[in-house]
Amino acid sequence: MRAAELISTGSELLDGKTVSTHATTLARHLRPLGIPLLRDTTVPDDSAAIHTAVLEASRRVDLVFVSGGLGPTCDDLTREVMLALLGGELVYDDTALERIRRFCERSGRAFTEGRKRQALVLSQAEVIPNGVGAVPGELILQEGICYILLPGPPNEFNHLLENGIMARLASLQGDVPTNHERLFQVSMAEGDLVEALAAVDVPSDGVSFSYCLSEQGVEVRLNGVDGARVEEVARQVREVLGRQIYAEGRTTLEEVVGGLLQAQGATLATAESCTGGLLGDRITGVPGSSAYYLGGMIAYANEVKLNLLNVERDLIEQYGAVSAEVAGRMAENVRRCFNATYGMGITGIAGPGGGTERKPVGLVFVAVAKAGEVRVQRYVFGRERQQIKMISAHKALVLLRDMLLGG
């Protein structure tokens, strides 16, 4: 296959309710096969719209993914649309049907026509069993085009890609000329980054740069077919950015920090106010984080800062709960109280309320403490509540990394 497109079906994707992650997941799986995802078209649960989108895609590329619209309800239309486009007939897949029957049996649910419907597949399709849901995947090779139908729920979509679909595509694909890629995760403002790399980022020298912003910082991507050339440019990027590159590849900052903690046999505890547990959630998002993360205190109310984190009352009264002094003390005390090597503290004003002239919404102090040292940094983020929480947790992890690296 040369190139792919995705048709994401589902009215919920176009009415403000659901954010679709399918294009992101799919692109990650297609990259190793050297198949670019050229377009993601999101259409509502409407037969005509799905029909047009699939037809248009099949004229541009030779690999067409269609997600969603395979469930039990009356607004699930993908099956019938594909039948109209590709011919054949709808037949029950025995494995899927049996799986649904057993599910109904186990859970005491009725084995209804609606539920059975989920086992209907195109007669000419190669069926890929779904290990985590009712709807199987379908792979149809027709007139040189490969159509792949997948259920909409993200866990089933991902499961089927990882268990059957990608392996099958790889076997269809055979050997492919690989595109050489280097990824750098950088914690730095995009503008500065672009300036810093101006000398290296030279269009049309065979290596393409792309920059992608996130609460994780900026991802710099190099692409090229000449591996040696890509390596050479990558070397220059490392030279220019140095330690501001916190990872190469898709590693997250919490994974990097976790690795450093483990390498040092160190442990970590967190004290969070405005982030409300988001920092702990990110740290524990890394499998195996229990090896170094002991836990934390969500000190949302001042009483908690006082009574459970033992932050002195006069410190809060003198400087305020949102202050460098309190952030530092939170980090120190949570470290002691959890008997950890490192302690982290975050206090700030996530808004929308609670801001003042002197202490505006977005003001955040992050702190990291280890034996004999406490570092605190002050930030003002001009963002909304959830973004302030996310970027605060990120900056705290950046500070922890610096200390772990002994910078």
Place this chain on the structure above:
Amino acid sequence: MRAAELISTGSELLDGKTVSTHATTLARHLRPLGIPLLRDTTVPDDSAAIHTAVLEASRRVDLVFVSGGLGPTCDDLTREVMLALLGGELVYDDTALERIRRFCERSGRAFTEGRKRQALVLSQAEVIPNGVGAVPGELILQEGICYILLPGPPNEFNHLLENGIMARLASLQGDVPTNHERLFQVSMAEGDLVEALAAVDVPSDGVSFSYCLSEQGVEVRLNGVDGARVEEVARQVREVLGRQIYAEGRTTLEEVVGGLLQAQGATLATAESCTGGLLGDRITGVPGSSAYYLGGMIAYANEVKLNLLNVERDLIEQYGAVSAEVAGRMAENVRRCFNATYGMGITGIAGPGGGTERKPVGLVFVAVAKAGEVRVQRYVFGRERQQIKMISAHKALVLLRDMLLGG
């Protein structure tokens, strides 16, 4: 305007890095105007691809949004594509240019051509100033079609919609026949829900049903032009589902629970093991949550459960850290320790490691304690790590709601 489409530009949206939220945000803003978002087409930073997508959209709808590709880097191509499509010329917007100049001055950055480029707009465009970034929004009315160009970063995209764009569209739109909608948030398996509503969900009776799954449960949406009819069906839905509807409209479960806590003048504390702070993060995602949420303990390591949450060692040794007994004790003790009205406890195995035959990955116990009562529920979720964390937090909030409602 009758209908809208969105063209989301950005290679990072098709290479597995970034999940785009623009379609979701845009749809929410368009609904009150009665303008449906009919398609979201995501294309890479490629002039031809952007050109085709915009052209195709302009043939289907009369309102075309284009996001991204307006930044300072060489892979930002939207400006030039729109110039080629619509004619006119590129001119500097003085306000934007001045804003960029001041930004560079303040932050000691160079006022480079690249940074200036962000102030270039189409000469025929109505410019909407960007309060949070360098790139202004552009609105171009041409041959009966309205084109709107917006920067890609979500906070700027959202800011411009809320500050200028939507108001301008509303004025262009004038009065519109409203579509009547009712939303129900239900914490119930989709299959059961569909069965339960089978009698009410009658296609072609003027009220359309749609179902949308999420870690929040299922959202049931009724749509119709006949308000009275929609109301009648909504009444039947309420009758059938009763208390399993935890909210109507776009309210989240944490908002509902927050409202109930405030109404009862009650406070809340959380003790999390496998969710690692995610529950606290969700609770504190609600503005004003400090009125009832005191904070919590992230008891990731057993030592923390023992020493800081005072869970008895023999309880853990007898039943294991992942057990109904320990979950209940975590809820009880965090309640006491934070002196809160309600305490929540979550312990489980998020995986991928740590599962056994008797205690598989996905086994989770959620508990809620109040004076004189502790309730614990056992679940086994066949999902991956982050989903197990999310659905565990959700189930804990469902249990808390039940107790707050005195069920």
